[in-house]
Amino acid sequence: MKDPVKKLIVGSAFASALFMLPSISDAALGDSDLKIGMKNDDVKQLQQLLKNKGYFTYFKATGYYGSITEKAVKNFQSAVGLPQTGVFDWKTYERLTGVSQKANPAQTAANGTLKIGSRGKEVSQLQSQLKSLGYFTYPSITNYYGTITSEAVRKFQQDYGLTADGAARPQTLNKLKEVLNQKGKSAPTNNKTEPPQTAIRLTISSTGEEVKKVQTKLKELGYFTYTTITGYFGTTTFEAVKEFQKANKLPTTGTVDLNTYTRLMLAKPSKKEKEFNVINLIGDAAELLGTRYQWGGTTPEKGFDCSGFLVYVFEKQRISLPRTVSLIWNAGKQVDKPSVGDIVFFETYRPGASHAGIYIGNNQFIHCGSSTGVTISNLTSKYWSERYLGAKRYY
Numbered sequence: 001m002k003d004p005v006k007k008l009i010v011g012s013a014f015a016s017a018l019f020m021l022p023s024i025s026d027a028a029l030g031d032s033d034l035k036i037g038m039k040n041d042d043v044k045q046l047q048q049l050l051k052n053k054g055y056f057t058y059f060k061a062t063g064y065y066g067s068i069t070e071k072a073v074k075n076f077q078s079a080v081g082l083p084q085t086g087v088f089d090w091k092t093y094e095r096l097t098g099v100s101q102k103a104n105p106a107q108t109a110a111n112g113t114l115k116i117g118s119r120g121k122e123v124s125q126l127q128s129q130l131k132s133l134g135y136f137t138y139p140s141i142t143n144y145y146g147t148i149t150s151e152a153v154r155k156f157q158q159d160y161g162l163t164a165d166g167a168a169r170p171q172t173l174n175k176l177k178e179v180l181n182q183k184g185k186s187a188p189t190n191n192k193t194e195p196p197q198t199a200i201r202l203t204i205s206s207t208g209e210e211v212k213k214v215q216t217k218l219k220e221l222g223y224f225t226y227t228t229i230t231g232y233f234g235t236t237t238f239e240a241v242k243e244f245q246k247a248n249k250l251p252t253t254g255t256v257d258l259n260t261y262t263r264l265m266l267a268k269p270s271k272k273e274k275e276f277n278v279i280n281l282i283g284d285a286a287e288l289l290g291t292r293y294q295w296g297g298t299t300p301e302k303g304f305d306c307s308g309f310l311v312y313v314f315e316k317q318r319i320s321l322p323r324t325v326s327l328i329w330n331a332g333k334q335v336d337k338p339s340v341g342d343i344v345f346f347e348t349y350r351p352g353a354s355h356a357g358i359y360i361g362n363n364q365f366i367h368c369g370s371s372t373g374v375t376i377s378n379l380t381s382k383y384w385s386e387r388y389l390g391a392k393r394y395y
Helices: 041-052 067-079 090-097 105-111 121-132 147-159 170-185 209-220 235-247 258-266 278-286 306-315 325-331 382-387
Strands: 333-335 343-346 355-361 364-369 373-378 388-393
Touching: 041 067, 041 090, 067 090, 090 147, 121 147, 121 170, 147 170, 209 235, 209 258, 235 258, 278 306, 278 355, 278 364, 306 325, 306 355, 306 364, 325 343, 325 355, 325 388, 382 388
Parallel strands: none
Antiparallel strands: 333 388, 343 355, 343 388, 355 364, 364 373
């Protein structure tokens, strides 16, 4: 672990201090998609809106988009009949706020530009064209220019050296027509020929056999940890793709483009040393503060027991822990003094390791107690100092 991380001090106000991390927060809520792992003021505003409607149950808005926020978004999407992606996109924003960004037809016609809020047959045509090239991945043509259409346009613009702002101006529309014409001229006459390479574009909400193929390969390489191959490109697949891209020094977009797809299909399984992000570990743990204790519990919805909490939080960093405290103790690497992210162990109701928590700095640790639920305690308090066994590392 690098020294700056070792020196991270999380005091009694760590939940607020932790989230004061660098982020792009100039954009207003609704200007861009929000998803798991993000930290900024837009997330905080989203959490407050969800809290006002009874979906976000954490005691305060943190600004960190973790599992509780994702679950709240999914529950809201389900309630209003939207796809349960857990991603806060434009359609979800519209339904949550009641704000609809409608285009001025005269302006659209006058300057020839389609952008977020535009509607009509021109948008439908644009979506169909982008879909034929593999950029527009939404299941149906909607005739509404939302964030999915904007992202599809932006990816197309990036691939063809245009200003990548997500707005379909005449230059972009002309280039799109040119690419489609070239595709038509070079279309294969043999149905068994491989599809054009430009068709490789998989991202959030994509579905089908290609997604299954990607998930299967990611699972083979140890990146995709979901129990089954679903064929749906959700946040789990998105994060797995990002991890693969990061490990292979590719742009970390989470989208499967031609370059990523090719590298993925050629990759061979190996013993991959998984990267460990202590900030995300503590952030995920912090978001669970107040979750109730439940014997045998392993989820925020049903509650946690001591080891269930540890297994759940570490699994989010792709680190698998044994299911009991004693086995977790046996599996770790002994350290003289705990650093942030290490697990601290205690001998409580029976000999040997019987309780544990995650060290967060400043002699404090976060854990799930039978009488407190998920909470923060101090190692130097009389009760815990008398029962302290030691600390171990798992990354």
